[in-house]
Amino acid sequence: MAADVSTGAEGRPARAGRPARAWRAWKSGRPTRRPAPVGHARERGDRRLGYALVAPVIILLLAITAYPLIYNVWNAFHFDNLSYGNLPHNFVGWKNFTAMFDSPQWVSALQRTLIFTVVTIVFDMVVGLALALMMHRQFHGRGFLRAAILVPWAMPTVVSAMLWKTMFDPSSGFVDYILAAFHPAWGSLAWVNANEWRAWAAVFIADSWKNIPFVAILLLAGLQVIPNDVYEAARMDGASWWQSFRRVTLPMLKPAISVALIFRTLQALLVFDVIYIMTGGGPGNSTETLSYLSYNTFIINTDFGLGGAMSIILVLLALAVSFVYVRAFRPDTA
């Protein structure tokens, strides 16, 4: 409000309840909101109460988010490794970061993570959109299908990864059992940690099985808010199914697609649990992603300096991706 920022007689900013504000309100013919002194006191009281109410949450957030974040940044610029607990935690400048960038293991993990992210996002979005379009149609048993599709997403990743690891086991899983029907030799294919490509295939399938329903439900919600009139108008103009999909559905689905993309990209960039459970980063270290390497550096090697540097880069990467998406999908570009 203008009255709040105008300067009072003493050269200080006028505040709610000051005579200047009341005068202007009287002059303009508008009544003041509250009687000045009472309103001021109540507002201050309300504000205090507000601060008091949010204080526990703020303190908790500072303790569990801000403090570890700042401490992690501190770690990234220091030597801090529990394996050498008797050595001083000296400042090492950018050493942890240069060690990370020079490490072939980290560079390979970065490449794998980016490739996995791109492949999984494209696949999940295409299949998720197809499922959403299917669920959007009127047909008998639609409610059951929608519920059934949601089941994998409702399952914790650790559980689904364990399930898929068993499913891919040649002696107790169903995958090889089905494949044996096509070729006898495929009945004893080892997937997890036996071959790099098969290990990735197993991880990819387990990850997509879990996450495609999430994309499908988000896109279905987006489809449901597109007014039917637009489709009818397109139909009257003689638009084919494909034209109406390209010119109506996709543009109007843009907000839902952007949300699904941001969520899935960040999840894929930070992928950890499915790999931890299924392959442990193997065979060798061929399914190690950035998050897995970060875990290994932090928890197994207890190198909080290098691990801190790794997690900072991972967070910056995630922020950069979010920024690009937010820019690309701004409403004014829709």
Add this chain to the structure above:
Amino acid sequence: MSSKRPVRWRAAAAGVAAAALATGAAACSSGSSSSAVSASATQTIVFAESGLGTEGQQTQVAINAFEKANPNIKVSIQVLSSDSTTYLSQLEHDFISGSSTPDVFESDVTYPAKFAQAGWVLPLTQFNPDTSQFFSHEVAAGTYNGTLYAVPWFDNPEGLFYRTDLIKTPPTSPAQVVSDAEAAMKADPSLKEGLAFEADKYEGAITAFLTVDSAFGGTLDPSNVNTPGNVGALSWLHDAIYVNKIAPQAVTGWQEGQVEEQFVSGYTPFAIDYPFVEAQPMAASVKGHVGYIPFPAGAGGTPGSALGGEMLAINAKTAHAAAAYKLIQYLTSAPVETARAIAVGDPPSLPSAYTSALYNAAPYFQAVKTLNTYSAPRPVTPNYLTVSSDLQTLFSSVYATPSTGAAAAALAAGASSIKSAAAATPGS
């Protein structure tokens, strides 16, 4: 801006800082160690362990008996995670914060060196422990730089299970394991493979390797893993998958649970696994036909077994060291260890605890005792987890490479990084 605004912010900041300091102070308050309390004083000690279910119950039974025998000492049990990595993290949090509790705790055989190097555990030499009464290999796992830091609690040796109905006389060499497995597979079509072992990328891959290693004259010394013995052992396991084909490629995804499942279901005549297999429900064809031996030695080797198990150690910051050691002495006494073995199957760390009563209850403990005389500890280094992680990656890459010579090439290529991972100073 209002003139009072900065004041309010300062007040808020001060409030938050005060809260943070208060929290920090509270967190650190347990860090101060008070002066030593004698064993005869009335006191309560905290004992951290990972035991759940029957193992936890058995510990409670032993603690109750200890408290009855020592009325001045109360023991408060702190149950930590049953997941070993989380368990270690929980202990580390306590130690880093300088907490004086837990006073006494259970430790995996691979942890004492790490704790000792960081100064988190009490050297036990002051109590003059009689280490000669324990199996020597587990004592070695609790000894760092010549000082004992942890006392063996139970000693879980990994070895070779075989089907006595299919393999009439136990094999006496690695080559005979292969030929016996091949013969058994030929004779019994219900067998799915000739050998099951842990080749997933996890800690069990190290112990499975160690079980075989000494049979080829190998030792797992991180300062040089590229030795003929280690190459021989890793090549034998690799060739079991790709050359002799007695083990399926599926072993690359198997941990001890899957290996046990293969053996007790009657799918394999040989399995490398831990004694717990003996206590599992077995298929009719397997029941009563189980042999358990150290892995048979080849030329220049000794019979092989890998050491698993748990130890007991004392927090360096405790004020109750004397009472804590008294508890350790009690839990590691022969009658208590025998009772634990009968109740929950934890193999005693004392040869004297292998009594006729134990053999009557579970005859397989005779084999376990023999295995315990051979069981080789994993490398005793403060950086064992890093060394283990590197070894797991190395083994996993070998098991995923069909070409012969994969083991020799991987050990030659990985030796220097494993050596530096185990080094006492970073980067050396």
